[in-house]
Amino acid sequence: MGVVSHVRRSVRMTAGQQRVWDTHWPQLGRKLEEMPSGQVDLAEWFGRTAPTVLEIGSGMGDATAQLALADPDVDHLAAEVYPAGLGQLMLWVERYGLDNVRLLHGDALDLLRDHLAPESLAGVRIYFPDPWPKKRHHKRRLITAPFVSLVASRLQPGGTLHLATDWANYADQMLAVCTAEPSLANQYADWAPRPEWRPITKFESRAQADGRVCRDLLFTKSGS
Template structure:
C-alpha cells in the first residue's frame, strides 16, 4: 500500500479553512500581489504542479505547512535566497501578512498556497521532489478526544517522506510534550527516514534547537508558560 492510500484509509485530518478578517494592509497586498505569488488549492490544475515554473527558477524547494502569520517564513527566505520557500496556510490573514513581509524584504523566492497541505502533497507534488518540509507548532488539539485531529501522524509522515528527495529533511517543532512523543513515534515508524540526531544529541533523538529557526510567537508563549519546545529533524535515506 502506498503512502497516499495509507493517508486516505487512515482518515488523516489536515488543516481546514476558516474565515478570518484581514487588515487593510493585508487586503491591499492580496489585491496587488496574490496573482503573482499565490494560488488556492481549488484553482490548481489537475496533476503535478511545475514548481520551477511557478517560482521562475529551478532551485531546492522547501514546503512549510502552517506558516501562520509568516514572519518566520520571511526570515528564513531572507537568510536562504538560494532556496524556494512555499508556504501553505489556510488563513487568508496569515497569507496576507506574509505577503507584507515579502513586500518589505523584496523577496522573490516565496510562493503561497491557500488550502489543505495534505491534498496538495497527495495530488500535486511528485515523489522525490522536495528538499524539505517544515511543520512548526501545528495545532496541538490538547484535549485527548481531539488527538485524532492532529496533523502529524504516521500516514502523513509517510506521505511527506515519499515526496522528499534523498537527503531532504523533515523538521518538526512543538511545545506540547505528548504531541512531541507522537511525532517521534510517527517518524520512527517511517523506514525511509533517519533521525539526524538519534545518536548525537544524547536525548533520545530530540534535535538541539537550531539557531537559524526564528522564534515565533507560539514559541515565546510556550517559554513564558514553562513548556519545553522539542525539535525533530529527519533525513530521507539515500536510495529510498
C-alpha cells in the same frame, strides 16, 4: 491514504493585507481549489530551478519571511488556510523584496497528495502545529503515520523533515511516528538541539512564557 486534515478558515484581513493580496497574489499565490489537476511545475512557478522547502502552516509568515531572507538560494513554499496569514506574509515579502517565496491557500495534505511530485521537495517544515491537547481530539493531530509516509514520499533523498512542538505528548507522538517511517532517519538520538537559524515564533514565545519546553525533530530521507 487515510490522511485527514482538520482546519478552521475564518479570519478577516486588514486593509494592508487586502492591498497586497490584490497586488501580489496573482504572481505569488495560488488557491488550491483553483489549481488544475496534476502536478505543479515548481520551476515555472518560482521562475527558476532551485531546492524547494514546503512550510505547512506558515501562520502570520514572519518566520517564513526570515528563513527566506536568510537563504535566498532556496525556494520557500508556504501553505496556509488563513487568508490573513498569507496576506501578512505578502507584506513581509514586499518589505524585504523577496523573490523566493510562493503561497498556497488551502489544505497542504491535498497539495502533497495531488499536486507535488514524488521526490520534489528538499525539505518540509512544520512548526508548532495545532496540538489538539484534549485526549479525545488527539485523532485530529496532523502528525500521523499516513501523513509522515506521504511527506516522506515527496522528499528528495537527503531531504529533511523538521518538526517543532511545545506539547510534550505530541512531541513523543512525533518522535514515535517518524522513527517508524522506514524511509526516514533521525539526525539525532531523539530530540534535535534547537537550530539557531529557526526563528522564534509567537507560539514558541507563548510556550516559553507558560513554562513549556519546545522540542525539535530533524529527520532525513534515506537514499542517494
